Each structure stands twice: as C-alpha cells, then as structure tokens.
Amino acid sequence: MIERLVDTHIHVWNFDQAEYPWLKGDTSILNRTYDLAELEPQRIKAGVTTGILVQAANNPEDTNWMLETAKTQDWIKGIVGWLPLKDPQATARTLEQQYRPAGLLKGVRHLIHDERDPRWLLQDTVLESLGLLAAMDIPYDLVGILPAHIETALRVAEKWPALRMVFDHLNQPPIGRLDKDWQHLMITAAAHPNFYVKISGLGTAARKGHDWTAGDLEPCIEFALHYFGEDRCFCGGDWPVADLAGSYESTWTTYRTLIGKYLDQNGQAKLYHTNATRFYNLPI
Template structure:
C-alpha cells in the first residue's frame, strides 16, 4: 500500500490559477485526476490526497467533487480565507467539517510577497482555529525564510499539526549538505507536531532531465534522522513533478531510497501508515 499525499488537479475552465497565467511550461493546461489514475498501478500507489493549488474555494470545491467521484481519493487538503478568522470559522462549521473528504488546509504562502505571511495576527488566529479542530496545515515553503516562519508558528501554536511540503525545498541544486536548511530542519523537528513530506525533490534538484536517486537520497536520510520514521510520509507532486520525469519514475526512486535506508516495517510507515494517521484518512 502507498498513499500519495500530494496530488494536484486543476481545470482552467472551472477556476483561475494566477500562478499559471504566465507559465509557458507543460503545466499550463487542465489536469484532472482521470489522467493520472492509469499510472497508479505501475507506481504501486493505492490511494491519493488532493492538495490545494489556488487560494480560493473553487479549487477546493473541484477537489471535493473529484473525491466524491473516485474511490482512489482518500482526502482533500483545501483552502480557507485565513486572513479572516470569522470567515474561516464560518466555512469550517457550515460546510467543510461536514465533508468526509476534507482533511487539511493549505495556502500558497510561497506566492505571497511577505515570507512571514503566516505570522500575521489574523492568520495566527485562524491557525489556532485549525488546531482546536485538529485540522492539519500544509506549509509550502521554498526558502529558509519560510522555514523560519514555520518554526515561529510552531512555537506560537504548539498544538497545530503541520507538515513541511517538499521538505521545504532542500538545497539539492546547490549541493549543500546541509547548510542553513539543515540547521532549521533540525530545529523545527524538535516539535513533535511537525511532520515532513518527502515530495517534489526531482524538481527541487534543478536538474530536470538528469537527476538520480543519489542526488536526493542524502536529504531524505537527513530528514529521517531528525523527524524519525513516525513523522515522515511521501507525495508524488503530480503534475508539477512531470517537469522532471514521469510519475512512475518519481515513485520508483522514492521507494528504492526508502527500502535502502529502512527496514520494511519502517518503510511502510513512511509510505502509508503515517499519512493515514496524519490526515485521519
């Protein structure tokens, strides 16, 4: 069993995705789950979690609708207007808490001009609401400033369960082992409510056509050392991952690395048991 905890879908006819408007890559088109599902068997993936790709409710509605129509979807990480705690509370109680597939929240903080966006008082109040309802939060950070912000959030709201998407962009492209990123990851790992998502590492390598397991393995091993096998799980990051190879390729590399680093019981935790517990699937 493998749970892919990081799948994106978007339908350009249904909603706007601002970050795609100037994109000239293969990503600037509609991607629906039906396109991915035939790749599940070869990748040995059995279920998936759909993850937010735009800061609006239309994106969340598309994911929830997709989840209702496909047994392979185990959960949805949606969006909430965190800058407005009253609205956040209202949408949760009037709608999302009644949705069986709603399992977490994310905001595209890496597209916000302020790397400390999460530390605004209104956002912190909304994150406290998530903590009260035991709703986990996905942190999509891409630099050390985002990681420092996540550390401060974890100190201000220690009961908030968080996961660092894509290991917060380790310095694979710079071939640093492990620099400031490593220091900050070690610091935040001290909070037992913070998890690490092994995902997006092919694109993080910066070498879209030539990256190998050897390029990313040290960063996975380092993360496992500090977060342990109880607080790590994996995601494929489709379709963004297609920039750096096929869906199956990414999953084969992740599985090979984990099997080389861990005994089977621990690898199983990272491949599905931890994800099931974290997102309450």
C-alpha cells in the same frame, strides 16, 4: 510487497472551474487543465492505492473542484484545501457549514511561497485561524521555499504547539550543495514533535530537468529520516508538477528504492501509509 501506498500530494486543476494566477504566462507543460483520469495508468503502475488532493490556488473554487473530483474517485480519501485564513470568522463558518460536514477536508494550505512577505502566516488574523485548525485537529501543509518560511513555521509552532504541520517537499532542500541555514532550521524544526516532512517534489527541486539521479536525492531523504525519524515522514508524488522532471512512476520507483535502503518493512509501512493516515486522519 507493499499492499498500501498513500500519495499525499496530488494536484488537479481545471481552468473552467477556478483561476490559477501562478500559471498565467507559464510556458511549461503545466499550463493546461489536468484531470485525475489522466493519472490513472501511471497510478496503477506505481502501486498507489490511496490519494490526497492538494490545493493549487488560493481561492474557494479550486477547493470545491477538488471536493467534486474526490467524490467521484474511491481511492481519493481526502483533500488539503484552502481557507480564507485572514478572516477567522469566515474560516470558522466555512469549516462548520461547508467543509467539515462533507468529511473530505483533511488539511489546509495557503500558497505562502507566492506571498511577498515570507512571514505571511504571522499576521494576527491568520494566527487566529490557525488556532482554530489546532483546536479542530486539522493539520496544516507548509509550502515554503525559503529559510524564512521555516523560521515563520517555528514561530507558528511557538504560538500553537498543538498544530500539526508538514513541510511540503522538505521546504525545497538545497540539493547538490551544502546549505547550513536550511539544515540548521530543519534540525530545529525536527525537535518539535508536531513537525512532519513530506518526501515529495525532490526531482524538480534538483533543478536538472529529467537528468537528476537517485544519488542527487538520497542525501535529502537520509537527512529527513535521520532527524524527523520514521514516524514523522511520509511521501507524495506531486503530480503533475513532478512531470517537469520525470514520470510519476519513475518518481515513486526512486523514492521506494531509496527508502528501502534505510528502513525495514515495518519502517517502510510507516512512510507509505501509517504516518499519512494518522497525520491526515484518513479512514483506515
């Protein structure tokens, strides 16, 4: 019986509070406001006890809305927010005056996969801001989709080896096909002790709608556990995006079934709460 289960990847968005450019013109189920109360029945069924909200727009309004939401939900223990990384002075000021005092900012993310240049993080000003995060022990979420995003992350690690980074959704693994570039780059990243992987978003990455199976996802989870080990992996449900490929409850059931094939209870506890608690500096 799992007593603690941390979901490190939950989204909320509210069109009255912030703008979400990537949803403009979207015709899927995602193009509407999503409130956390809507997730509650499925959260209870899935056994999730702790949650982290993750940014969905490169603007302060989205982060502020997550903070307001987190304050009303005891089970939400932090957020992964957005900062103006291209402006190091503004980044430092926002951290010190607004986000750090509140105590809920546990990580930072920018939608790098929406930027034209996959090397966006390598701009001098952005690198300076990432150095601030490293100095403050604030981790960074990498939402990459291309091998070039992994290459960029490796360059960042060379510049700031103390910065802890996690590949959201395993950087979109090539589910169902062999991709030597992805494998080689992820193996290279795994050799760096401050790179982690988030087992999340794999149902949508399968690109089969609701027709994916546990067998489709298993090679990716086995890969993550083999190369990153049980100490540098943790999980996320990716609600509501994951609803494009199935229910929140079924996503967690699949992850737990597959992880249970490879890890004993101690190892499973690491993936379900210990690693996430350590990575995001969550209250125990």
